[in-house]
Amino acid sequence: MARDPGVRSRTRFFSLAEQGRALAVEQDGRGRRMVRDGWWMVARWGVLSAVLVAGLVEAREVGGVKMPDTLQLQGRQLELAHMALKEKLFFNVYVWGLYMEQVPRAQSEAIAANSLKQLHFRFLRKVRRDQLLDAFRQGLSSNADLRSGPLQQQLETLLASLKDVSKGDNLVITYVPETGLQVSGEASGGVVIPGKPFADALFAAWLHRHPVFGR
Numbered sequence: 001m002a003r004d005p006g007v008r009s010r011t012r013f014f015s016l017a018e019q020g021r022a023l024a025v026e027q028d029g030r031g032r033r034m035v036r037d038g039w040w041m042v043a044r045w046g047v048l049s050a051v052l053v054a055g056l057v058e059a060r061e062v063g064g065v066k067m068p069d070t071l072q073l074q075g076r077q078l079e080l081a082h083m084a085l086k087e088k089l090f091f092n093v094y095v096w097g098l099y100m101e102q103v104p105r106a107q108s109e110a111i112a113a114n115s116l117k118q119l120h121f122r123f124l125r126k127v128r129r130d131q132l133l134d135a136f137r138q139g140l141s142s143n144a145d146l147r148s149g150p151l152q153q154q155l156e157t158l159l160a161s162l163k164d165v166s167k168g169d170n171l172v173i174t175y176v177p178e179t180g181l182q183v184s185g186e187a188s189g190g191v192v193i194p195g196k197p198f199a200d201a202l203f204a205a206w207l208h209r210h211p212v213f214g215r
Contacts, residue, residue, distance in 0.1 A: 095121070104213055126167060133159050161183055177196075
C-alpha cells in the first residue's frame with residue numbers, strides 16, 4: 001500500500017520536534033550540572049582559601065618578619081617560645097626565634113631538655129662573613145666552655161660553615177636528640193656537630209645573653 005506523503009511528513013516533523021525537546025532537556029540538564037558544579041568548586045576553593053588564610057594568621061610578626069607559632073619537625077610539633085629583633089647602631093640586623101617541643105618554665109629546663117629545639121635567624125640586611133663570625137664569638141663568649149677544649153673546636157667547626165649573608169637569608173640551628181646540632185640555611189654551608197654537650201653550651205650561652213625564661 002502506498003504511503004500518504006503527508007503522513008510521512010508529519011511523522012518526520014514530530015520526530016524532529018521530539019528530538020529537539022530531548023536535546024533541550026539534555027542541554028538544560030548539562031547547564032544545571034555546570035552551575036551546580038561551578039558553585040561546588042567556588043565553595044570548595046572558598047573553604048580552602050579560609051584554611052590557607054587561617055594558616056597565615058597563626059604566626060607571630062616582629063620587625064616585619066613572620067614566623068609560624070608552631071612547626072613540624074621529624075613528626076613532632078615545636079612551639080615558638082620566643083621571638084625578638086636584633087638591632088645594632090639603629091639598624092635592624094636580624095630577627096630570631098626559639099622553637100621548643102615544650103615551652104620551659106626556666107632557662108635551666110630549656111638547656112637540659114633532651115628534645116628538639118631550634119634557633120632560627122632571619123637576616124634583614126647584608127652581613128659580611130667576618131662580621132657574622134665576630135657577632136657569634138661575642139654572643140657566645142659568656143660560656144667559658146666554648147673558649148677552650150673540645151667544645152671550642154666544635155664551635156670553630158660551626159663558624160667555619162658560615163658564609164656571607166644577604167637580606168632574607170636564614171640560619172637555622174637545630175638540636176636533634178641522638179644526632180647533635182644541625183646547622184643549615186643560606187647563611188651556612190651546612191654542618192652536623194654530634195653529641196649534646198656542645199648544643200647545651202651553645203643554647204646556654206645564647207639564653208644567658210638573652211634571658212627569655214626565668215633562671
